[in-house]
Amino acid sequence: MIFVEAEVDKDVCIGCGMCPSVCPDVFTMEDDGKAGTLVSEIPNTSEDSAREARDGCPVDAISINE
Numbered sequence: 001m002i003f004v005e006a007e008v009d010k011d012v013c014i015g016c017g018m019c020p021s022v023c024p025d026v027f028t029m030e031d032d033g034k035a036g037t038l039v040s041e042i043p044n045t046s047e048d049s050a051r052e053a054r055d056g057c058p059v060d061a062i063s064i065n066e
Contacts, residue, residue, distance in 0.1 A: 004042040005065045006050050008035045012061040019062060023049035027062075035061070 006026050008019070013034040019027035020035065025046040030036040042050045042064070054062040 004047055006037050006042055007063050009061045010034050012059050014059050016058060018056055019053035022053040026050045027053055
């Protein structure tokens, strides 16, 4: 079994809110105004939307490790 994980680089994130709007099962906006992850492992049903959030991030703050 392969685990797919998402990570947000808080030093790069500008808090635009795009990632949780595209993939709310994985990403959230945190109290610091920047994005974070809700889960350590991306559910199979959310892998495509998590990749879409990564690809759409305007500052490339999201990485997905497969």
